[in-house]
Amino acid sequence: MNKLLIIDGLNLVRRMHAAQPDETDLNSLYTRIDGACTKLLALHRPTHVAIVWDGPQLSWRKQLYPDYKKGRKPMPEALALGLPELKRLLAERRLQSIDAESEADDVIATLATKLVDQGGEAIIVSTDKGFSQLLHPRIQQWDHFNQAYLDIRALEQKLGVDRRQFIDFMALAGDSGNKIPGITGIGPKSAAELLKTFRSLANIYASLENLGAKQAQKLAAGKEMARLSYKLVQLQTQLPLNINLRSFRVPSA
The missing domain is CATH 3.40.50.1010 (5'-nuclease)
Structure with a gap:
C-alpha cells in the first residue's frame, strides 16, 4: 500500500x-x-x-x-x-x-x-x-x-462538536488565527450548543423560529457571513494536479 x-x-x-x-x-x-x-x-x-x-x-x-x-x-x-x-x-x-x-x-x-x-x-x-x-x-x-x-478526539472535546461538524463550527464561530469572520455575536460555546441541537448549519437556518429572538436575529443577520466563512474554511480536494506519484517515491537506503 x-x-x-x-x-x-x-x-x-x-x-x-x-x-x-x-x-x-x-x-x-x-x-x-x-x-x-x-x-x-x-x-x-x-x-x-x-x-x-x-x-x-x-x-x-x-x-x-x-x-x-x-x-x-x-x-x-x-x-x-x-x-x-x-x-x-x-x-x-x-x-x-x-x-x-x-x-x-x-x-x-x-x-x-x-x-x-x-x-x-x-x-x-x-x-x-x-x-x-x-x-x-x-x-x-x-x-x-x-x-x-x-488527537482528533481531544479536538472534538475541546470544541464540543463532532469532527464532521468542524467546518460548520468555524462558519458559525469563525477562526481568529486565519481571520475567518464567522457570525458576530456567536462564539465557540454558542456554536457548539447550536450544532449539538441541530447537527448542521443548514438545519440551524431551517429552524430559526425555534430559537430565542435575540439569537435568531444574530443568525439571520450573519447568514451571508456564515456562508462566506464556510467557503473559506472548506479545503478543496479535487484540484487538477497533473503529477505522477512515482516521482515522489522515497529513495532506497
Missing part, C-alpha cells in the same frame, strides 16, 4: 527559521531541515514523500475575502532568498517539491484525498488545525514540533 508523507513546507520551515538566533544563518537552517526530514522518514517510513510550498499568487480565499489571514507577518527576506537553495538541496536528496500557485492547503488536501481514494494512506506534517476536517483512519496529521499525531 502506498503511504504518502505530505510536508507542509512553509509551516515547517518558517517555524524552524523563527527559532534561530540568527535569521541570516541559512546553512544552519538547511542542516536543521535536512535533519527534520531524515527524522520524519525514519519515523513514518513512507513509500512516497512530497513537500508542498505556498506560491506567489493571490489565493482565491484572499480574493473572496481580502481580510483572510490579515496581519500575518510577511516571510523574512533572508528566508525568502534562501528557499530556492533549500528546495535544490532537498531535491538532491530526491525529496521532491510541489509548488502551489498560491496556498499549499488545497494542494495538500487534494493529494491526501486522491491517494486515499486509490486505497493508500497519507500523513500530513503540519501544525495547521484546518487539516482536521480531512482526518479519518487513513489520513493522519503529524505535529513535528510536539512529536505527536493530532
